[in-house]
Amino acid sequence: MKEQIASLFEAVLDQWMAKGQLTEQARRPVHVEATRDPAHGDFATNVALLHAKAMGVTPRQLGEQLITELAPHPLIVGIEIAGPGFINLRLRADALFEPITTCIAEGSRYGRGATTGRKVQVEYVSANPTGPLHVGHGRGAAYGATLSNLLSARGHAVETEYYVNDAGRQMSILGASVYIRYLEALGHSLQFPLGGYQGSYIQDLAAELIHTHSDALARPIDDLTRTLVSDGEDTKDAHIDGWIQSIKSTLGADWHIPFDLALTRILDDIRDDLTEFSVTFSHWFSEASLVNTGAIDAAIAQLDAGGHLYRNEGALWFRSTAYGDDKDRVVQRDNGEYTYFASDIAYIANKFSRGYDELIYVWGADHHGYITRVKAAASALGYDPDRLTIRLVQFAILYRGGERVQMSTRSGSFVTLRELREEVGVDACRYFYVMRKADQHLDFDLDLATSQSKDNPVYYIQYAHARICRVFEGLQDQPPFDLQRGLANLALLEGQEVLDIAQRLGQFKETIERAADSLEPHLLCYYLQDLAGDFHRWYNGTRLLVDDISQRDARLTLAQAVRQVLANGLTLLGVSAPEAM
RNA sequence: GCGCCUGUAGCUCAACCGGAUAGAGCAACGGCCUUCUAAGCCGUAGGUUGCAGGUUCGAUUCCUGCCAGGCGUGCCA
Numbered sequence: 001m002k003e004q005i006a007s008l009f010e011a012v013l014d015q016w017m018a019k020g021q022l023t024e025q026a027r028r029p030v031h032v033e034a035t036r037d038p039a040h041g042d043f044a045t046n047v048a049l050l051h052a053k054a055m056g057v058t059p060r061q062l063g064e065q066l067i068t069e070l071a072p073h074p075l076i077v078g079i080e081i082a083g084p085g086f087i088n089l090r091l092r093a094d095a096l097f098e099p100i101t102t103c104i105a106e107g108s109r110y111g112r113g114a115t116t117g118r119k120v121q122v123e124y125v126s127a128n129p130t131g132p133l134h135v136g137h138g139r140g141a142a143y144g145a146t147l148s149n150l151l152s153a154r155g156h157a158v159e160t161e162y163y164v165n166d167a168g169r170q171m172s173i174l175g176a177s178v179y180i181r182y183l184e185a186l187g188h189s190l191q192f193p194l195g196g197y198q199g200s201y202i203q204d205l206a207a208e209l210i211h212t213h214s215d216a217l218a219r220p221i222d223d224l225t226r227t228l229v230s231d232g233e234d235t236k237d238a239h240i241d242g243w244i245q246s247i248k249s250t251l252g253a254d255w256h257i258p259f260d261l262a263l264t265r266i267l268d269d270i271r272d273d274l275t276e277f278s279v280t281f282s283h284w285f286s287e288a289s290l291v292n293t294g295a296i297d298a299a300i301a302q303l304d305a306g307g308h309l310y311r312n313e314g315a316l317w318f319r320s321t322a323y324g325d326d327k328d329r330v331v332q333r334d335n336g337e338y339t340y341f342a343s344d345i346a347y348i349a350n351k352f353s354r355g356y357d358e359l360i361y362v363w364g365a366d367h368h369g370y371i372t373r374v375k376a377a378a379s380a381l382g383y384d385p386d387r388l389t390i391r392l393v394q395f396a397i398l399y400r401g402g403e404r405v406q407m408s409t410r411s412g413s414f415v416t417l418r419e420l421r422e423e424v425g426v427d428a429c430r431y432f433y434v435m436r437k438a439d440q441h442l443d444f445d446l447d448l449a450t451s452q453s454k455d456n457p458v459y460y461i462q463y464a465h466a467r468i469c470r471v472f473e474g475l476q477d478q479p480p481f482d483l484q485r486g487l488a489n490l491a492l493l494e495g496q497e498v499l500d501i502a503q504r505l506g507q508f509k510e511t512i513e514r515a516a517d518s519l520e521p522h523l524l525c526y527y528l529q530d531l532a533g534d535f536h537r538w539y540n541g542t543r544l545l546v547d548d549i550s551q552r553d554a555r556l557t558l559a560q561a562v563r564q565v566l567a568n569g570l571t572l573l574g575v576s577a578p579e580a581m
Numbered sequence: 582g583c584g585c586c587u588g589u590a591g592c593u594c595a596a597c598c599g600g601a602u603a604g605a606g607c608a609a610c611g612g613c614c615u616u617c618u619a620a621g622c623c624g625u626a627g628g629u630u631g632c633a634g635g636u637u638c639g640a641u642u643c644c645u646g647c648c649a650g651g652c653g654u655g656c657c658a
Contacts, residue, residue, distance in 0.1 A: 033597070036604095046600060049638075059638070083601045084638060128658070170658050237657085315656055326584075330656045340658050368585065369653045392586085394652085436594070439586065441651075443593065448607090456620080457606070463620050474617050507597090514597060526595060529605075540613090540622040581620070 006030040026054030041088035048085045059085025097490045099506035103561040111508045113155035124362035126163040130174045138417040142433035144362045145279040146521040149572045154516035159282040167288040175259035181206035195240035278574040290346045299346040308380045323376035361390045396442040424449040430574040431458040435525045464532035468563040469579040486557030489550040497538035
């Protein structure tokens, strides 16, 4: 409907341009919006305000001219100029019910856009597989998944990806941690390194290693520790690196046994964890594959050929300052090892080579400093950095009993995503994570999320859905519901509440578009809360199952449309739409 | 120091790429259940949108400066 109205105005602007009254430069797109105040009619546009100055008349004068030249439309029954120059339009009552009809016709597809042909990749979570996901990863997971759903509903071809950091130093530390725990469990006396992974899951993995390999992997402790520097707050990095080196050289090919065990088990755990959270990926991309296929060498060679690299103090540097970075970045250390950033560069090249129109990265807010260098790398590789979008997700702060829950990875006292899910449930968890703008801190109130009370916004929406389901259950003793009869009698619907609902239903699609285009899923949360509120208000004052069959079915048709949109919206959020509560 | 983000009701947050009287929820107060779930609804109260300028018909929104808070600023990953 909006599009129809807008095109009427566009046609007038076209005429003006043809007659030379309006220049290309001064022309603005026509924006039609649903009014907030019923006194302003049903729809309004500010075209007159936008073009008045360029055309040398007052907005109200231009409005008058627009109205007289506007082609008549059978559904527009009122048109007037108001305020500083808004044009308010009033539609025939049955036209306002159009969203109901469309919603019923399209069902679960209602709200989805036509295929855009745009290919988008969303990479998110991508947590190091060195331990279970914690609550910080949870927000990125919920945000990325919901965003992907929205982009898909928007009509884009969406692929999702988890980048597995299975090649870096952190993974070596993980493998070493498991191996040291393994030695410990076999009775060797040693001090577990400060720089190792402390969590109890490491001991579990060591126990599994004993189960499968007995003591076959054990080596004399003195051989392993001979060259180690002492462990301490200042030397823990050197200490654990020493361990890694001695374990690798002593174990030789057997090193991959504890390493692969740890990687496989933890990655499986992460995958299960996310699946239970309704978060799945099209691809799991291995960083190690970039190493093995020579992709890193190739990418670095490409940068070198382009003159973007130089040597300094033995290291190889990328001149990212040429693209606005604060300082140049090392891609290869003086010891010959590539940095993590080198993998990132190869990964960027790999992604672009797969033909996506847009690459979206979802990162934790602590990665803020990496945006510039990654975009710089994309530019230096010859790609358009604007096709690469990076969204930062701020951390969630948990509150329990009004107190902030302290979390520390080091002490192992962090809250895992799994624990959070089990405490508050997937539905509340998914909803709470995305209900706020991603780049803002999120106060996650555990008490509120777990409370089965009216204060809990996710229940408010689900309750509206369940209520509608209950009404339909009440039909059992009555003549069956006839959808066609309902659609034919929509004109019997009365009251401002009904108009509000119909208007809201009509905004579902544009809400999805807006949320997808701005990468802000929280808009959908607010929309669903508003729609649920519209419904509760109507329901409270209107009995649906009345004796008059025509009236009854008209009301049930409206209820059905609301239920459909609530279900469609909740599905996009990864939240269930319960039939009973 | 530099860079980015954020300042809106007592609290947590909205405000449709500049629009009409800045909106919800919670907290406070007062009402509504013999009728489809009261996990609901209605009403009252609550604001100089951090401060000061600028741009314009119009600014919470855009620009500048200041104030306050957060994050980032490793040959770490």
